[in-house]
Each structure stands twice: as structure tokens, then as C-alpha cells.
Amino acid sequence: MKPSLSIKQTQLLDSAELLFSQKGFDGTSVRDIAEAAGINTAMISYYFGSKEKLMEEIFERKSLNLLENVEKLLKDDNLDPFQKMYGLVDIYIENILQRKAFHRILLCEQIINQNPSIIQMVERMKTRNSENVNELIRLGQKKGLFKKNIDIPMLTNTLVGTVSYMLINLEFYKKYHHMETLKDEEFERIVKKKLSVHLRTIYKAILTHES
């Protein structure tokens, strides 16, 4: 387990996460971060070693959460494969839209492969996720619920792609449906519900329909 952080360290991480998600890693200076956190610039190197390592720290702190929720769900013996799959979809929706800043950074970092430590972390996450989904799909197939020859990364692409692109597109979506006057929480509740229904329809079609 990672050593717990002081208040100031947490403030720096939070400020950095927000700024990275708004201006990108290279578009954010250590002075920006320190100022936003109300802390002296030198403290970033003092605490984390470098700006790069601060970024890695953000990833290490935030990236495991989703996988752990999924694995807890898959262990639940009271749920059938469909319920588990729909639950998995909802966990992704909830997690991505709850941790918007981090998932925006995650998206950018996957495109701009610069930091080897982060690339490795993301790759491990993807592999572990695929293994989880693979196990679930085999179970569904054994029970005769899911069809054969399901392309797991393709399925996950659609899940993560749809939710992530919604994250990118939130403001456009709001405008298109004339929901500008809604309170933020209400708007997000609606979006999550819509995503859930939408992706269930998709998953059902992909998992059951023979081509």
C-alpha cells in the first residue's frame, strides 16, 4: 500500500489533476499547479520529485478503483451473466462521469504516449479488464445466454468509447437537447440513465444476436 499523503500533497494532486484535464500535461506549468493549490512551487519537486512523477502519482492513486469495483461485482454469485454485464456497464458509466478530470487526462495520455510508466500502467489495466470480461463471457456462453465468437476488446471499445466520447461531448449534448437550464446533478443523472439504457441495448444485441 502506498503511504498516505499529507493535506498539502493531496491539494497539489487535486489541483494538478484539474489543471492537467483542462490544459493538458504540457500546457500546465508547475507554477500553475502550485498557485492553484496555494503552495510554494518548490514543494512539487520536494514532495514528488518532479512534475512527471506527480502525474504518475495521480495515475497510481486513481486508476485501480474501477477495476476493483468490477471484480467485486463479478464475484457476486446472486447475479446472472446479463446482470453482471449490465452492472459492469453501469460501473464504467458511473466511474468515468464521476471522475471526469482523471478520465480526460487518461484519454489524452493514451493518445500522446510519452511517459513509459503510465503507458505500462494503462496497459496492465486493459489486460486485467479483458481477463475479467473474458471470464464473464465464457460463463454466459456456458449457460447458453451469449453467442459464440465475441470480440472482447471490440465490445469494451464501444463501452469505453461511447462513455468517454460522451464525456468529451457533454456540453454539446446538453445544448442539443436544450438542457442548459438544468442543474448539473440533474443533467448528469439523465445522461447516466440514457447511457445505461443505450449501452444495454447495444450489449444485448452484440451478446445475443447471431449475425
Add this chain to the structure above:
Amino acid sequence: MKPSLSIKQTQLLDSAELLFSQKGFDGTSVRDIAEAAGINTAMISYYFGSKEKLMEEIFERKSLNLLENVEKLLKDDNLDPFQKMYGLVDIYIENILQRKAFHRILLCEQIINQNPSIIQMVERMKTRNSENVNELIRLGQKKGLFKKNIDIPMLTNTLVGTVSYMLINLEFYKKYHHMETLKDEEFERIVKKKLSVHLRTIYKAILTHES
């Protein structure tokens, strides 16, 4: 119509596009770009005014292509709404995977909203695309082929999200399916075909199944 560019201007734009897609806008220096193009650094300001304007020039040159292809397809009276919809899906797949560098930049820029000129350009594209899809869906509904109450931005989210996330995820996808030894063109042909079949299944489900 934009004035045509000299060879050196095109070289700068091409080098910049590639580097922006690999290291991001802020991670790429004008010296990087000039060196990659084999041209003096000062020429960037001389030709385009600034690094920012160079970026805008890339967007102006590359962003219209997809929309024009779609609009040509939608005008074709020999195709029924399903054929048009599937054709639209294939245009997106083809365009995004053909212009990888640009679409990686486009993704990043949508996340990191910094340049107002580019935000505006992207927003116009999205609006015009939604109008096109809206028209097509109304046609399909009038003919009794599509169901009512289709969420257009949600549908497009899944299309662009799935293809874009595949773009981000290409290397992982290749590894997962043990296609490392395949030639690049062959691999991409397979990916495009898989995406096409996958998204047709999705679109059919979303457009027809009553919930």
C-alpha cells in the same frame, strides 16, 4: 477557397500534424516541426503567423472532408435509409483510420479546449453532422424502418466513440488478437471490416428495436 500552399508550407503542415499527434500541441516545439520538415524555424511564423495559426490551418484543411463525403452519400436516391446509415458508418471508419494523426489531434483538442477558433470549427462540424443524421433518421422513420425517439448525439457518440477509441487502442487490439506479424495494411483492413460489422449490428439494434 483557401489559397493553395507551396511545397514547403505543405511539408510544415504535414510534419506538424504528425508531431502534434504524437506529442501533443504543447509538447511539440516549433523547432521540432521545422527540423522534421527540414526548414528553418522562422519560416513557421513567416508562413502561418504563429504556431497557433499553423494548428488552425491543419484543422481548416482536414476537417471538412468527412462531412462532404457524408453529404454526397445522403443525396444518393438509389439507397434506402439503412444503406445510407451503414454507408455513413463506413465513411467514419474509413476517414478516422485513414487520417489517424489528424483524428488523434482532434480528440486531444476536444478535451483540452484552448483555441477558440478550433472549438468553433469543431462545434460547427458536430452541428452540421447532427443535422445530416437527423434528416436521414426522419426519412427512415417516415418509411417505417426506424423506430421513434432516437437520440441522435447518443447514436453518433457510439459511432465516433467506438472508432476513435479503436484508434487509441489499435496496438492493444493487435496484441490481444495476436496479429503482430500481419502487415499494417492487412491488419487495418481487418480492423475496418470488424468495426463495420460491429457497428452495423449496433445501429440496427438502436434504430429498430423498441425498448
Add this chain to the structure above:
DNA sequence: GATAAAATTAAACAAACGTTTAATTAACTT
């Protein structure tokens, strides 16, 4: 309350940044 360790600061560091300058070369125009 003295001593040691940790935290915090302002200042300085060299390197890299985007852009401009002024001088030179190349390309046209008449």
C-alpha cells in the same frame, strides 16, 4: 528548552520556448 529533522520560502539556475530582427540569397518583373 535545547537539538534535530522536516517543511517552507524566495531566489537563482540553465535550458527551452515562440517570435522577431536584420542581413542575405533567390526569384521574378520590366
Add this chain to the structure above:
DNA sequence: AAGTTAATTAAACGTTTGTTTAATTTTATC
């Protein structure tokens, strides 16, 4: 061939960058 414009260059510009330093303050230990 002379004159004019455009293209190209190396160098310099002033900022900003991430990081380090050395001095100071705060905190903890005995």
C-alpha cells in the same frame, strides 16, 4: 541587366519552463 519582391537564414529577443539551492521557519524529539 537592373530593380523589386519574396524566401531564407542565423542570431538575438524576452519569457517561461522545471528544478535546485541555500536560508529560514516550523515541527517533533528528548
